[in-house]
Amino acid sequence: MNGSVLELDLDFDAFSGPFDLLLALVLRDELELVEVPIVEVVLAYLVVLEGSEEIDLESLSEFLVLVAALCELKSRLLVDADEEDEEEIDAEGAAEELAARLAEYQRFKRAAGWLTARRAEAGLRVFRTTPAPYAPPRPAAPLVDEQPGRLAEAILHLLEPPIHVDTTIVRRRVVAMRPFVERFRMLVRARGGFVFDDEVATLERGAQAAAFVALLELIKRGEATAAQTDLFEPIRVARTGATIRVAAQVVDAQEAVA
């Protein structure tokens, strides 16, 4: 495969999230876009993100599924034949969805840039936000009468179970990561390794994404390494000794085995 995270000269700390990273990759002119190992870069980034406790599993799973589908990893990783009611998401569909999300993200990123410039332009603005020292006391605002029914309404609102609004073509499902961490840890310790693709072959997409995050977690903790002989080859996971660097983990592991 071409390039590595290191050759791409990316400073992960400079990105505010996976969309920010993907946008930067997609907008790169100097690289042939198809040569960019997007999945590897994104996965390596997610390892870093996981360490910073900024992971939102729901949006992360969705993002992973889209990126994986986009890069046709799904043909190997995300086999999903058993799931009847779930729409197959093809690479074209993933591209559509990702493009829409990136365009939306880009608008807000630009708005943030405008606000930042505006802040700099506005200069230091100092106000008093407390009452003035000798100001006459402000009487407490008189309370208006309320209906007790509004209290019951507020409590009933709090009793409503949360739903996750589905705004994408991908059906989101929050899948617990912990069982995967435990299963993979057991496999690594007992057998010295396993083939990730075999382990997740029968799972639905959301679970596969969560499994991948679980794998990243094990790698991050230095309990395992993951490797591919080539870009779309099965991911082989092996037990490892200590000292591994997080950012370049996926790439390093891959080079080590290759």
Next chain:
Amino acid sequence: MSDPLVAVCEAMLFVAAEPLALGELAAAAEVDESAVEQALEGLERSLAERGAGVVLDRSGGRYGLRAAPGGPAEAASRLQARAPERGLSPAAMETLAVVAYLQPVGRPEIARIRGVSSDAVVAGLLERELIEEAGRGDGLGAPVLYRTTTVFDRIFGLEEGVSGLPGLDAEDEIDGDELRQRLHAVAAERG
């Protein structure tokens, strides 16, 4: 007001929440106290000369600005007195509802159930005397517990106190413990 230190002193006195001692002014202006003293005299003169709406007050060895006597002070008083009548914000209503149905209840539990920090809202309700302290709980750090007040009863027209709160379920009434459990369960699910 050609002296820039005069403007600096005016700005400091303007933003201060409390009257300031000479030492505090000197430290923030990064000059010595005698320079500040001189600038304050300049400020006092400048304000008087142009008939400004504020005057320098130097009572109790501290400095502050106040509305000038007469028209300015009267208008300032009228402005301050016109506190608009306002209803409870959605956040206040929700917090009040949690206290009303679960009392006594502490801030950590309120925050957990609502899923957001509720310190500012609780402070506001205390200030408006809709809730009050009711001892301390057993939890971590023995949090202060709160209950609703007679002001609360009056505003919501609850002549019999909280026993008059509307039921939450027409068929089988949820009791306090069960309500608490269900609120926590939903909050946990919300993540």
Next chain:
Amino acid sequence: MSDPLVAVCEAMLFVAAEPLALGELAAAAEVDESAVEQALEGLERSLAERGAGVVLDRSGGRYGLRAAPGGPAEAASRLQARAPERGLSPAAMETLAVVAYLQPVGRPEIARIRGVSSDAVVAGLLERELIEEAGRGDGLGAPVLYRTTTVFDRIFGLEEGVSGLPGLDAEDEIDGDELRQRLHAVAAERG
């Protein structure tokens, strides 16, 4: 400053902790709004002429005073423990932008747009009082919604408030179509 109404306006703006609407100033001064408008212009001129330590500020369509730029603002900010605008991270600016344009908006939507959890960032913005709660969204599991505050308007110098923000769509950006084409290229190549 011969006009007594100018002094009255200065005093009112001085005592208020919040920016004031023309109507509030007129009511407390017991004059009509156009007279207040004229007096505010006179005040702005008078403050500028004598190089005062404060300047007239208009944010979100409301009026207030703030420390004059430069030395006065720097000294005044040293007196204040908290500076809401200091050290805003790129993540915080992004989150602030989402809230400013989509308000009221909840955390799940912010996370969806940014692709990362925004809980810590939202908490930081709440603490700085740049955003505040604005009720809960409709529907099940209704998330707490947020909006920007007058502090936000003031710090960013938005005279007309968020209505003065530029449109979200710019001409010079790579649009959705091109992004889609680039991503399609990846998909086609890999398929």
